[in-house]
Amino acid sequence: RHDLRGVGLERRSAVAGRVPAAIGARRLRVVVTGGAGFVGSHLVDKLIGRGNEVIVVDNFFTGRKDNLVHLLGNPRFELIRHDVVEPILLEVDQIYHLACPASPVHYKYNPVKTIISNVMGTLNMLGLAKRIGARFLLTSTSEVYGDPLEHPQKETYWGNVNPIGERSCYDEGKRTAETLTMDYHRGDGVEVRIARIFNTYGPRMCLDDGRVVSNFVAQVIRKQPMTVYGDGKQTRSFQYVSDLVNGLVALMDGEHVGPFNLGNPGEFTMLELAEVVKATIDPSATIEFRPNTADDPHMRKPDISKAKELLNWEPKVPLKEGLPLMVNDFRNRILNEDEGKGM
Ligand code: NAD
Ligand code: UDP
Ligand code: UDP
Numbered sequence: 001r002h003d004l005r006g007v008g009l010e011r012r013s014a015v016a017g018r019v020p021a022a023i024g025a026r027r028l029r030v031v032v033t034g035g036a037g038f039v040g041s042h043l044v045d046k047l048i049g050r051g052n053e054v055i056v057v058d059n060f061f062t063g064r065k066d067n068l069v070h071l072l073g074n075p076r077f078e079l080i081r082h083d084v085v086e087p088i089l090l091e092v093d094q095i096y097h098l099a100c101p102a103s104p105v106h107y108k109y110n111p112v113k114t115i116i117s118n119v120m121g122t123l124n125m126l127g128l129a130k131r132i133g134a135r136f137l138l139t140s141t142s143e144v145y146g147d148p149l150e151h152p153q154k155e156t157y158w159g160n161v162n163p164i165g166e167r168s169c170y171d172e173g174k175r176t177a178e179t180l181t182m183d184y185h186r187g188d189g190v191e192v193r194i195a196r197i198f199n200t201y202g203p204r205m206c207l208d209d210g211r212v213v214s215n216f217v218a219q220v221i222r223k224q225p226m227t228v229y230g231d232g233k234q235t236r237s238f239q240y241v242s243d244l245v246n247g248l249v250a251l252m253d254g255e256h257v258g259p260f261n262l263g264n265p266g267e268f269t270m271l272e273l274a275e276v277v278k279a280t281i282d283p284s285a286t287i288e289f290r291p292n293t294a295d296d297p298h299m300r301k302p303d304i305s306k307a308k309e310l311l312n313w314e315p316k317v318p319l320k321e322g323l324p325l326m327v328n329d330f331r332n333r334i335l336n337e338d339e340g341k342g343m
Helices: 002-015 038-049 065-071 104-109 111-132 168-188 212-221 241-253 270-281 305-311 319-340
Strands: 029-033 053-058 077-081 094-097 135-141 192-197 226-229 235-237 260-262 267-269 287-290
Touching: 029 038, 038 053, 038 065, 038 241, 065 077, 094 111, 094 241, 104 111, 104 168, 111 135, 111 168, 135 168, 135 241, 168 192, 192 241, 212 226, 212 270, 212 319, 226 270, 235 270, 241 260, 241 305, 260 305, 267 270, 270 319
Parallel strands: 029 053, 029 094, 053 077, 094 135, 135 192, 192 260, 226 287
Antiparallel strands: 235 267
């Protein structure tokens, strides 16, 4: 009885738009869908670290139990194998909805499944949030801006997205997920938050997910040339994962719906990135040019003034400091892989 009364109070204060008193205290219960993945597992570490109870819901499509193995004995942690395309009943205060294949290699592997995960998965989590009065956060993406005609991108930009291309399952899937999120907010009064995440890197990224930072780092450690797609002059802005996690939590606990760009404005061409990876890991590393993929955005850089002003958030870790932090993790995993093959 005592516990239930406490939960009711939290809900009422959340509905009133204030930060619930229980944030940071032991009894805040949080679901992280996709919590066995790269970003999700770092977010879970932060939430457990501040005393929350955390339930991870993941189907292990790209996530790994290894990312959470250190938490398996923790009484405040629970891991559920579940596909968010199916409905689920839970009782929590906050829902971080990350579940979705995120790298081009993974989301193109089964594009129909990708769009269904985005639409049905987000619908189910919003239905859950509505039923239990929980606050819901969607991890959307800078890909909603497509190949942007505005640079850097502000949240007010509506994007330049191909609806019928190879990336559409992801880009349009996330755009629909944003639409659903706003419709549940306007129509059903669900408390929602939307983050538009820009390229993020760090330990626990899948070794072979085809993203540029993981590819370059793994290639140089394996003494292979870095594969630069196209002419390598396209740009991206790379954010270290701890900065992103801090931004997600600030957004969830704050009072603003968003959308908010969460990214590091430091902009690099792929050739410049290759130089930084080379300087960080091995000065003898080489590059090799490959044809680029379809619909590749030419440039991307977040305008983060809105998050700075309203969330009091900005990234702290520049690429040159963040890269060495993922190299050890990659080295160890590549070494284990090689030993597993009897090499
Ligand atoms: P990831 O692939 O490491 O994690 C995604 C997780 O979701 C995995 O654990 C996977 O098993 C799980 N998952 C996928 N489909 C599922 C389903 N149907 N049901 C249950 N679980 C499912 O990717 P990530 O980089 O950690 O991305 C996390 C979120 O952040 C994604 O929503 C992604 O779109 C978003 N995002 C990431 C980046 C980035 O640079 N990492 C950029 C923009 C947006
Ligand atoms: N849903 C869920 N868990 C819940 C509540 C709802 O998974 O605790 C799912 C539900 O099965 C439905 C979706 O969320 O597919 C949307 O729910 P909502 O109540 O908004 O719509 P309805 O069920 O009325 O169509
Ligand atoms: N890229 C590259 N070499 C690689 C992988 C990717 O040059 O081995 C390029 C890719 O063409 C794109 C950029 O790096 O221009 C970022 O690609 P990534 O898949 O990491 O992210 P996204 O395209 O989703 O921003």
